[in-house]
Amino acid sequence: MFTGSKRVLLATFAALVPITLIGVFPLFMGRFQVVLLTEIIIWGVFALSFDLIYGYTGMLSFGQSIFFGVGAYVLTYGMTWELGLLLSLVMVLLSGALLGLIIGAVAVKVRGAKFFLVTLVGAILFHLVALDNRWLTGGDDGLLVPLQFGGVVDNFYLIYGVGLFAALVTLVIVRSPVGLVFRMIKGDKKRAELLGYWTDGYRILSFAISGALAGLAGGLYGYTTGFVSADFFHWSYSADAVIWTVLGGSGTVAGPFIGAALLTFIKESLSSTWGVIYPVFVGLLLIGLVIGFPGGIVGLVKRVASWTVSGKEGSTDE
Amino acid sequence: MSDLLSIRGLGLKIDGKEILRGVDMELASGEIKGVMGPNGAGKSTLLRLLAGELQPTTGELTLCGQDMSERPEREFSRDGISYISQRPGPFRDLTVEENLRGAAQRGSLFSRKSVRGKVDRLAKLIDMERKTDVVVSELSYGEMRTLDVAMALASEPLLLLADEPTAGVSGGVAGDIVDLFKDLCESNRNTPFHLDGLIFVEHDKGTVFNLADRVGFLHDGRLVVEGTPESIRQHGVVAQYLSEHEFD
Numbered sequence: 001m002f003t004g005s006k007r008v009l010l011a012t013f014a015a016l017v018p019i020t021l022i023g024v025f026p027l028f029m030g031r032f033q034v035v036l037l038t039e040i041i042i043w044g045v046f047a048l049s050f051d052l053i054y055g056y057t058g059m060l061s062f063g064q065s066i067f068f069g070v071g072a073y074v075l076t077y078g079m080t081w082e083l084g085l086l087l088s089l090v091m092v093l094l095s096g097a098l099l100g101l102i103i104g105a106v107a108v109k110v111r112g113a114k115f116f117l118v119t120l121v122g123a124i125l126f127h128l129v130a131l132d133n134r135w136l137t138g139g140d141d142g143l144l145v146p147l148q149f150g151g152v153v154d155n156f157y158l159i160y161g162v163g164l165f166a167a168l169v170t171l172v173i174v175r176s177p178v179g180l181v182f183r184m185i186k187g188d189k190k191r192a193e194l195l196g197y198w199t200d201g202y203r204i205l206s207f208a209i210s211g212a213l214a215g216l217a218g219g220l221y222g223y224t225t226g227f228v229s230a231d232f233f234h235w236s237y238s239a240d241a242v243i244w245t246v247l248g249g250s251g252t253v254a255g256p257f258i259g260a261a262l263l264t265f266i267k268e269s270l271s272s273t274w275g276v277i278y279p280v281f282v283g284l285l286l287i288g289l290v291i292g293f294p295g296g297i298v299g300l301v302k303r304v305a306s307w308t309v310s311g312k313e314g315s316t317d318e
Numbered sequence: 319m320s321d322l323l324s325i326r327g328l329g330l331k332i333d334g335k336e337i338l339r340g341v342d343m344e345l346a347s348g349e350i351k352g353v354m355g356p357n358g359a360g361k362s363t364l365l366r367l368l369a370g371e372l373q374p375t376t377g378e379l380t381l382c383g384q385d386m387s388e389r390p391e392r393e394f395s396r397d398g399i400s401y402i403s404q405r406p407g408p409f410r411d412l413t414v415e416e417n418l419r420g421a422a423q424r425g426s427l428f429s430r431k432s433v434r435g436k437v438d439r440l441a442k443l444i445d446m447e448r449k450t451d452v453v454v455s456e457l458s459y460g461e462m463r464t465l466d467v468a469m470a471l472a473s474e475p476l477l478l479l480a481d482e483p484t485a486g487v488s489g490g491v492a493g494d495i496v497d498l499f500k501d502l503c504e505s506n507r508n509t510p511f512h513l514d515g516l517i518f519v520e521h522d523k524g525t526v527f528n529l530a531d532r533v534g535f536l537h538d539g540r541l542v543v544e545g546t547p548e549s550i551r552q553h554g555v556v557a558q559y560l561s562e563h564e565f566d
């Protein structure tokens with residue numbers, strides 16, 4: 001118990017430092033860096049949406065790009081119809097959750113490895129439909145997003161606030177009794193059912209929450225770039241979310257943000273000629289991770305931290 | 319006294335193979351029933367049917383007079399049947415406390431206080447209060463089995479089904495589990511985690527004859543004989559089985 005509360009204190013502190021640093025970042029950095037950091041936060045939220053469904057509930061879904069695209073377009077139409085940013089974002093959350101319920105209800109009926117394939121096919125299908133229906137999506141050419149305020153720093157603080165909100169809500173959910181059921185399902189679905197839980201219901205719920213978060217990321221990204229297109233539905237966004245989460249550490253709230261930050265930063269730093277090796281680099285990294293560090297960066301840090309903590313306490317305790 | 323559980327002509331066929339055939343069994347309220355039999359006799363299958371993990375192909379199953387066939391698995395637990403499977407079942411990546419909480423919170427998801435109280439009582443019951451923060455994968459086999467017992471009790475079942483709960487567990491811990499079962503079955507109805515009935519599978523005949531009020535002997539998917547420990551010892555097939563396993 002004692003070590004438990006101490007760990008919470010340590011984790012809170014470890015989280016507050018970067019959160020504060022990021023908050024004051026725009027005061028010291030240039031426009032380009034602020035834009036980059038804004039994007040990183042959005043990708044973090046997006047990866048977090050995947051983490052909820054995979055890292056916590058154990059479903060390897062490739063469908064995140066669907067919610068990303070839908071969220072971006074719902075925001076665009078909300079702004080176009082002059083609903084205002086706040087109401088548009090609320091609509092984004094609701095539509096993501098609703099779509100999550102629907103897609104989740106279908107997806108949970110699919111067993112095992114087929115689950116991954118079905119969600120991937122679903123993602124590709126949505127992309128094609130979006131490309132085809134230019135009247136709605138503008139196809140490849142896309143649509144402009146009417147902005148409420150345009151400043152880079154203003155936008156950064158908007159995203160910063162929403163990102164913080166998303167991370168906190170997720171933290172509360174995964175720490176709640178419902179979050180425990182998610183983790184039980186990840187560990188052993190049959191066993192959770194045997195204990196009396198309607199596991200399919202919980203998995204659908206996980207889809208809905210994840211859909212809302214992924215949609216939020218899509219909406220924020222559209223708002224930040226001021227432009228959305230059918231490309232927002234591209235399945236490679238799903239792949240990015242997987243890689244960011246696994247690199248940073250799945251089953252943690254910080255992990256997806258760390259993974260997204262690191263890889264976005266690396267991608268940006270590579271010059272255009274070296275850009276072509278980025279996919280190869282990511283592929284190798286992923287293989288190395290899965291074999292070497294299944295817990296990702298957060299897992300590694302936790303392990304190192306527990307060595308030092310247990311090293312200190314070992315002499316006094318037990 | 320009315321029967322807690324009653325099964326009639328229970329049978330299971332998988333891919334044309336009859337794994338259980340025509341099993342009849344009654345469990346009176348307050349009764350402890352031991353199930354014995356050679357490997358592959360169908361003991362685990364019988365328990366899995368009673369737990370709702372498998373659906374019978376023939377026969378009927380009633381709990382407290384209520385028909386349970388065709389019900390989804392999760393409703394068995396809600397209706398008062400808990401099940402400890404032959405293999406350790408705690409969630410390996412979760413801590414002892416999380417496992418207990420997960421099992422205890424089912425019927426009262428958001429009343430944190432009562433769930434916490436129950437978790438504390440369960441941890442105390444199995445003497446693991448000092449291990450609540452340990453991740454299950456770091457527990458010994460015996461500790462996992464003990465945790466299984468506590469998790470099964472968390473839903474405050476009427477009837478507990480236990481498939482070889484003490485097999486592979488060291489003598490002391492195995493004895494603790496058996497004693498706990500005995501205490502809970504003999505306890506007063508208002509005692510926390512009181513059991514109204516227990517069906518357990520066990521190879522160790524000492525445990526079976528010590529714990530059970532009545533014993534059933536399964537062979538090749540059939541319930542060959544059922545009766546008090548004294549009476550079934552006399553039965554030919556059972557006597558032969560017991561003599562072959564003299565030194566187990």
Ligand SMILES: Nc1ncnc2c1ncn2[C@@H]1O[C@H](COP(=O)(O)OP(=O)(O)OP(=O)(O)O)[C@@H](O)[C@H]1O
Pocket residue numbers: 332337355356357358359360361362363364404
């Ligand atoms: N899902 C299944 N499909 C096909 N056959 C099965 C299945 N489950 C069990 N069996 C077979 O049914 C028979 C009974 O198995 P069961 O596990 O119930 O035996 P048991 O009495 O518990 O044995 P043990 O003492 O080894 O635990 C075995 O021959 C087994 O191979």
Ligand SMILES: [Mg+2]
Pocket residue numbers: 361362363404481
């Ligand atoms: Mg068995």
